[in-house]
Each structure stands twice: as structure tokens, then as C-alpha cells.
Amino acid sequence: MDVKLFGLIAEKAGTERMQLSAPDTDALLRALEQHIPGLSSLSYALAVDRKIVRDNVKLGGGEEIALLPPFAGG
Amino acid sequence: MDVKLFGLIAEKAGTERMQLSAPDTDALLRALEQHIPGLSSLSYALAVDRKIVRDNVKLGGGEEIALLPPFAGG
Amino acid sequence: MSETKTHKKRDIFVEGPIDPAFIAESIAKHSTKHDIGAHEIFLGQVRADELKSPQGMATRGPATGNQQPTTVQAIEYTAYRDMANEQMAAIREEAFARWPITCLHVHHSQGIIKAGELCFFVFASSAHRQMAREAVAYVTDEVKKRLPIFGKEIFQGGGHQWKHNT
Amino acid sequence: MSETKTHKKRDIFVEGPIDPAFIAESIAKHSTKHDIGAHEIFLGQVRADELKSPQGMATRGPATGNQQPTTVQAIEYTAYRDMANEQMAAIREEAFARWPITCLHVHHSQGIIKAGELCFFVFASSAHRQMAREAVAYVTDEVKKRLPIFGKEIFQGGGHQWKHNT
Secondary structure, three states: OEEEEOHHHHHHHOOOEEEOOOOEHHHHHHHHHHHOOOHHHOOOEEEEOOEEEOOOOEOOOOOOEEEEOOOOOO | OEEEEOHHHHHHHOOOEEEOOOOEHHHHHHHHHHHOOOHHHOOOEEEEOOEEEOOOOEOOOOOOEEEEOOOOOO | OOHHHHHOOOOOEEEOOEOHHHHHHHHHHHHHOOOOOEEEEEEEEOOOOEOOOHHHHOOOOOOOOOOOOOEEEEEEEEEOHHHHHHHHHHHHHHHHHHOOEEEEEEEEEEEEEEOOOEEEEEEEEEOOHHHHHHHHHHHHHHHHHHOOEEEEEEEOOOOEEEEOOO | OOHHHHHOOOOOEEEOOEOHHHHHHHHHHHHHOOOOOEEEEEEEEOOOOEOOOHHHHOOOOOOOOOOOOOEEEEEEEEEOHHHHHHHHHHHHHHHHHHOOEEEEEEEEEEEEEEOOOEEEEEEEEEOOHHHHHHHHHHHHHHHHHHOOEEEEEEEOOOOEEEEOOO
């Protein structure tokens, strides 16, 4: 699945997009932490279909996934 | 002394200025109530030198006096 | 803002409605102040209020023309200008004493302001939003309470009544 | 505001700074709405913050040129635009459910906004001041909390760090 990266996380990853597959969000985050140096020490949220998800949820593969560093709007 | 009238009070009095003399504000108000029809039934404040005065104060004659109906700014 | 500026004699009154272009200019002037992070603005607009009860007409003058006035067409503002400006100077000092705001601008209309036009403009700026927000709320409320400004609501079809803040 | 209008797909993002002339136009458009008595506006302006401690630099990228960056020269805003607009639609509905406001307009910048320029515009109107005031405070705070907008603070002389709302 396609994972969108933003702000500091996109900077650390050196890209705004990543292709990964995982059966659920916990597995996806483990894969992301392997691919993005220092991700585990950063503060971030995971969005599935534009909603922030805190618990582990199953993924079918068609979801819109995004990794969001702290917000800074306004 | 010169008494400035505003808004509804100026309308009732038919003028924006009145010349009266009185030794204190209580006496001045009695004189004003005689000159302005219906004043006693209206809600108003008296300002001496641009400050609202509630108690009776002595007047020397050089003060700036104003009769103020309810405020409506904003 | 320096002590000198705070005590400067200011006249808040403008003849006629407040022009949105004037508000834009006022905002734009702050672009050189790089310690400002937040602006809060209040604008008063004349409402075409409907007259609800005959008691509301108690203070109106003799009706001219149509005997059934319905909605407010305009408000004619007059003020005891010297006292209003003195009261405003006091409110300004209270606001600067209470909040670390960078600047505060207040303007009020005199004369006839039609429904839909702007009659009152309060504008505060600060580093962070909370201060400007609280200062504008305070100043707006105090101006309405303490400034000797009078409003004659002129009805469509003739007649009027005197507005008063509650 | 009608149900249809409330649910209309809106995009709050504008490229570059918010122009004071745009704010003036937005205000002027309300002159035909004669039930409005109060407008409340919040504007966010980019501050030239000074970097206070070396810890503040923890997340900055490799410095280019000058190794001692001092003040913020600009913020580059990026956003997860679809999610931000969905969150905004939710906040909008909450505001209309809670206060009898006539309208609500929100705009946020994308791209590089220099110190002194405007990046955020919240505008609510209502019959009386209390509702617009409370709605603008709520919407401003919720936008800062809930919209996935990211800000790269670019320092004078090179280097940057990522802003985050507290």
C-alpha cells in the first residue's frame, strides 16, 4: 500500500511516499520504523483513510495511509 | 453654566445646549427637570468635566456639564 | 507600545461607515512588526432589526409618512466626543496593563450608517492568540458600556427610536 | 447558512500569504446580510522568533552557509490537504451546531510565508457579538489542534526546524 509521509518524517525518509504491504497497522508501523531512520524516537500519528488511528486495525490494502508529525497550523 | 444635551434628551429639549446656573448638581438637575419636559421619567446620567457624577457635587460655574441618555455605541 | 504612544491624544471617531479597505490597510501596516503572531478583530455592523412591539416605539419621535415603521434602515450615531475619547484612553490603558499586547486600534462611526455598513472596529495584536483575543473582548464590551455614544435607529418609511445597549 | 452550504466541499488552502485586500473583500461581501451585527476575525501572522536554545535545533536539517541561525525568516507550510479539509468540515459543523452564527470562513496558507505575512484567517459573523467571538476562538483552537498542517521554520542564514503547536 501507498504511505504518504509529511514534514519532518518525509525529510528523514528522503521521500513523501513509500510502498509497503502489511496485514494491520502494527505490522505496518514496524515496517516503517525499519525503513525510516529514527522514526521510533519521533512523535507521530498514523492516519488510515484520513482519520487518526491509535489502536491496531486490519488493513485490506486499499486504504489511504499517512504518517503525520506534530501539527503546526495557524 | 453651559449644559450639553445628547440623543433623546436633546430631542425632548429641542436643543443641544442650555444655559443654567446652580450651586450644585442636585439643584442643577431640579432646574433641568423644569426645563426639559419628561426628563424625570427618563433614564440618564450627569457628567461633570467628562466624568459621570452620581452624588451631589458643588459647582463653581466653570465646569463642563452634560446630560447623557443610555449609551448605544458599538 | 511606548508610554508616549499610549498617552497620545487619539480620536476614535470617523465620519460615516468604516470602509473595509481601511481595515485592510490597518492590517497591512502590521507586517513590519515581526513580534506579532496573532491579530484579533471585532467589527460592528448595523442590523436591519425589525421592530417587535409597540412599546419599542415609546421613545420615537412623530412618525412622518408611513405610520407602520418596520425595520431599521440606518443608525445615526452622535457622541459626546471629548468624554468618549477620554473614556477610550482609560480603557486602552487598562487593556495594556492587563495583556501584553503589541497594539490596539479602535474606531467608531459618527453620522448616518446604513444597515449592512460597519460602525465599529476594534483591533488588537499580540505574540500569541490568547492575549489579543481577551483584549478585544474586553475593549469591545467596555466601549459599549462606557463611551457616551448615542444611536438613533431610523425606520424604513419614517419614524425612529433611540437605541440603548443592554 | 443552509444544510447544503454547510456540507459543500471547501478547500481552505491558498497558495502563499493571505492578502489583506482579500480580507477586505471577504468583509465587504457581508454588507448584504442585514441580520449580521457582529464580525469576529482571527489572523495568524508569521513571527520572526529567535532561536532560544541549542535544543531547539534538535530537528533541524543540515545547516547551509552560516552555522549560527538566529531568527525565523519564513515558515514553509505543507498539509495533508484532503484530511485537513475533512477535519475542517467537521469543525465547521460543530461550530454551526453550537452557535447561531450566520457564516464562517477559514483560510490557511500553503508554501513559503515570510515573517510579517499572514498565514491563517478565521472569520465568523452573527447577530450579536458573543456568538461570533466564541465561534472564532473555538475554530481557531481546533484548527491548530486537529488539522494536519506542517510548518518548516526557515532561519536567516540557513538551517531550519519543524514547528509544532503546543
